[in-house]
Amino acid sequence: DVKVTQSSRYLVKRTGEKVFLECVQDMDHENMFWYRQDPGLGLRLIYFSYDVKMKEKGDIPEGYSVSREKKERFSLILESASTNQTSMYLCASSDWQPQHFGDGTRLSIL
Amino acid sequence: SQQGEEDPQALSIQEGENATMNCSYKTSINNLQWYRQNSGRGLVHLILIRSNEREKHSGRLRVTLDTSKKSSSLLITASRAADTASYFCVNTGNQFYFGTGTSLTVIP
Numbered sequence: 001d002v003k004v005t006q007s008s009r010y011l012v013k014r015t016g017e018k019v020f021l022e023c024v025q026d027m028d029h030e031n032m033f034w035y036r037q038d039p040g041l042g043l044r045l046i047y048f049s050y051d052v053k054m055k056e057k058g059d060i061p062e063g064y065s066v067s068r069e070k071k072e073r074f075s076l077i078l079e080s081a082s083t084n085q086t087s088m089y090l091c092a093s094s095d096w097q098p099q100h101f102g103d104g105t106r107l108s109i110l
Numbered sequence: 111s112q113q114g115e116e117d118p119q120a121l122s123i124q125e126g127e128n129a130t131m132n133c134s135y136k137t138s139i140n141n142l143q144w145y146r147q148n149s150g151r152g153l154v155h156l157i158l159i160r161s162n163e164r165e166k167h168s169g170r171l172r173v174t175l176d177t178s179k180k181s182s183s184l185l186i187t188a189s190r191a192a193d194t195a196s197y198f199c200v201n202t203g204n205q206f207y208f209g210t211g212t213s214l215t216v217i218p
Contacts, residue, residue: 004152033206042113042198043153043208058206090152097202098143101152 002027006091006102014110019078021105023091032074033092033099034058034066043090049074081109114199114209122215129189131212133199134181140203142175142182147196147211156184158202189216 007022025032031050035043035058045058047066055066063085067075074093078085086109092099114133123129133142141160145153159166159175159182166173172185186193196211 035208040210042210045206048206092153097141097158097205098145098155099153099205101154103152104150106150 002029002093002100004091004093004100004102006089006105008105009103010106010108012108012110013078013081015081015083017078017081019081019107019109021076021078021089021091021107023074023076023093023102024072025074025093025100026072027093027095027100028071029093029095029100030071031094031096032068033094034064034074034076035090035092036060036087037090037104038087046076083109085109113207114201116197116199116209116212118212119210120213120215122217123189125189125191125216125218127189129186129193129214129216130183131197131214132181132183133209134179135201136180137201138203139175139177139180139182139201141201142173143200143202144171144173144182144184145198145200145208147198149195153198153208156197186214189214191216191218 004025033048034046049068065077089105091102117132143158144156147153170187175182198211
């Protein structure tokens, strides 16, 4: 089975901190995704990557950046965390379909 | 909007009953997928129905697709408490766009 592992299930950070969320997949998938999920808004795509060192902006990239130095790892970076970035963050990977999701990181920014 | 709209937003049934949830799009449907999300967890892929299929079964799941009406339905038969989750549809043509889902509660 495909396994997508997110480094933390719960994370608490302070406003202004630089925050790193890590995601690793074990199936050699080309594509990797970062979403955030908020009540009433569903999942919204932040960034995706279709190859090493390649990245594309999703619908809400502002305040975020990503890094994909190795095929199996896709990192989401909050450059200067703000309270409106408190959310559930979900990482996914795929070759085409379907997407395989990690268990998410619930991030709180105080 | 490229997101699917799931209906109803919330559904509560007794164990053993059937649960039906619907999904509609404003854009044309390519292939359509359904995912499940247990509380506090990631999404899990359930089933994909291709645009040239009208109905597909997988265990207790039955999915229908009407491309002319741009809609799909997911039926879970003989529901169990473990089916309690949120269910999302995704148009493969717009694979990044998940709706807000249907929250299903199955009461033991």
